Amino acid sequence: MKKNPWKRVCLYLFVFAVCVIILYPYFVMFTTAAKTNEEMYSTTAGILPKEFKWSNFIDVWSAAPIMKYMFNSIIVAGGATLIAILCGIPAAYALSRMKFKGKGFFMGAVIMSQMFSPVVLLVGINRMMSSIGLKDSLLGLILLNAAFNQAFAIWLLRGTFTSISSEMEQAAKIDGCGTVQALVRILLPMAAPGIITTLIFVFINSWNEYTIALTLISSDVLKPITVGINVFYGFNMIQWQYLFATSIYATIPVIILFLCIEKHLVAGLTSGGVKG
Amino acid sequence: MKNRAKPETLRTMKKIEPYIWLLPSILMMGCMIMIPIFNVFRASVTEISKVGVYKEFNGFANYISVFKKQTFWHTLQNTVVWTIVVVGLSTLIGFILALVLNVEFHGRKLVRAVIVFPWATALIIQSVVWKYIINADYGALNALLYNLGIIDHYVNWTATPGAFFAWECFVGIFVTVPFVTFCVLSGLQSIDASLYEACKVDGASFWAQLFKVTVPLVMPSLTVSTVLNIIYVFNSFPIVWTISKGDPADQTHTLVTYLYDLSFSNGKFGEAAAVSVIGFLILAACASVYMILSLRAEQED
């Protein structure tokens, strides 16, 4: 296979085409963000803007409290990730290391909980959150995101834990370690790739969440970025250039995060997936 | 007495220990998800006013009026098409991409990085960009193709409901492929290289190698990604809602956008709840099939 030059060419062509298609929307986002409002609606536009209005990328910061929105998103995604993983690890541990009644039922319930899209549950969610006083609060959003990602976290972590032999923990227990100690000292370090993958998944899902935040959060100062960009979708005009400039700012951190863990991603999915 | 009591408590401790480990996550999901789910079931058998006031129990009236609507049946059909097409094609494309990315070549790292992009972008942002791209009057795609000389006048990309729906499926696939690619890639990486060596020695063709070695071994990864994707795609909201809101003439709805439209544009909360319960039952049926199959597989092991 390696020897055949034609195959190589085909491979490169294919890969190049894929990259072009994937990058195209980002190219559009970027060039549109640099357009003037008039050119946005031009029916004779070129591929690139006639005149790059770079100031859009700076003006957008004063057009809306984007810093604040980004900060909220970080808090929500970070908090949700922490809670989801802290609740998920013990559950996954029990599922992978212990035998008990109702295990199948619990696994079933975990999957079931994923079958309702948050959109479906909007009214119920809001009703419940206002009854416990967490409406229009970041804490409420954090808990919801953690809950909706719980099933995924448990699933991935359980797969990871199951793929790791329990011999080392048994040995540690004989040496007088408690279960918790064995988990923390022995298992968790070994499961690091799977844990990192899970962390990132939950973080991204929470960062990108839109519908719950839209109805749960009403104060402007508490909006995450996905909801915050709606200000450019206003009543009398759509400010595409700001919308896209903000979209770029909202996407960059996630992409960087993803790139940092790309290696672990594959490793983590391997361990999580094998016994999925 | 004391001597006997101690092992007794120890045994009880052992019995309840797993549940203590599960407790945080049970509490979390119980409060945040189960209560709203219960609420949906209740709403589906309740008469609810147009602006959201709960009135009285009305049995299956909501379900009956949903079943009477032609739009509902069309939506159901759309949802099935949407789920099968998006999950199916994403899995196929993701699988091929993973195979390619598993080959050593220059710039592989770069390509793998690029493939992450759609996954890392909020769905709502992705949807808005595509909506702008495919706009027929001033959209970026027409401008690009026109300037490259591929088209000689602007094309109306969304002339029919079918065209809208096809674009929505395309965007759905676009954002789903990376997840599949990485799942399969992780599966591929756990395959022992010696297996392929053995194939080569046997003189097995590329296809034989693919179906005899690769596919069976990445099956677990594929199953995980497919099951998760079915649930996510079935319940996906922002793509269809942003691009067409289910229009023209309610022809491009999926169940989720349809019930959102029913509740928030038409004020039919009871019927919307009924639609969500129906959607849930469909997914639950699929899930039980999956669970039965995987249980059987486990027993065979």
Next chain:
Amino acid sequence: MLLVLTMVLALAACGGSGKTTETQAPAAAGTEAAPADAGSEKVTLDVIISQYGNYTQAWWTDFEQNFEAANKDIDLNIEIVSWNDIYSIVTTRISNNDQPDILNISGFADYVADDLLMPATEYTSEALQANFIDSFWASNEMDGTVWALPILASCRALFVNTELLNGAGITAAPTTWEEVVTACDAIKATYGDTVVPWGLDISTDEGQAAFAYYTWNFGGGFVDANGDWALNSAENVQAVEFIKSMIDGGYCNAAPYTDTRYPLQDAFSAGTLAMMIGPMNMVSSTSTVKYEAVSIPGNGVGLGVCDQLMVFKDPAVKEQDPARTAAISKFFDAFYECETYSDYMVYEGFLPATKDASDNLAKNAEKYTVGGDSGATGSSEYFATFCAVLPTCSFYPMQKAEWMDVRNGVIDVEQQVCQGLISAQDALDALQAEVVG
């Protein structure tokens, strides 16, 4: 070490979260007690305002600060919500018994049907009641009670890009539907694909406006002379068929089913759309396009839109708290105060619903600035003209209980007919039967 720490945190956090939910659940059951405790001397008013422009938030932030400084005992909680989301947000809050105190939205009949609103006379002073332009005040009447206050008005007219029309050899803006078609043909012949001749929005966003423009100007409408629903009149059938012919003729923007008015307005402001019916403030203040606003072709009936401010009853108590009602009165007195209100009208580019502000703006609009940092001021001439036009406009029959169903129904009809799924006659017959039957 770090891991030990996280684990400890895990247990602490999980235990904690479990406890709080458990202890808070019973507390929530006794909601009666909660407001009484919190009800110190300060009254909090939740206000939801619709987003009328890109700078709506800034104006209301200022208003909130000034108001709270002048009324130390009132805590205003103003939230600006986009038109995209406002209905879902409000209904979600209502089904959670968490309605705002004051809401700015379009349409009130459904809230009245559920007995959620306070009659307007209970919280507006007589002076303020007398100050509203009579027809606006009366337009919010249902079953003999006025349920809402008009916040602002606007009227819709036909906007034509005069340069594009002249370039295509059309010297005067069309006044009949035939002339519209002629103009569209001329524009298409002259500019090809580069100019969209006619802007059309039959999306779920505002498709009922299109229905109003065309049916009224073909001689039909939502209701007959007696005020009863008359959706399947011959004129309406003709009007809907005309909409379809405009799409089939290739005169319209490519996706009228999903294009809302906003991108169309922007396209008009950018000079790539030649004609469209829109609100009088639709052309962007930075636009260089030469345009003219004229009566809608046909009968020249414009669409008047008048959004409302309404007050919800406090769901937690049987007898409304007089302190809350007094605070609400103060809010309205402050908002409709001539200077403040005139300022807001110029800021957003709408027409006032009060007499003193209409008089004021017809003379002194230059005193106030338009929202944003363009530095533009209002134009007295503009207000004088449009305030005079407004009485000739027709309004949606919003006070009828079936309005929301009709609104959604006519949009469905337009979309289905234009997609060629059903004939205009059949679709309108079915809708009429559904609404009346």
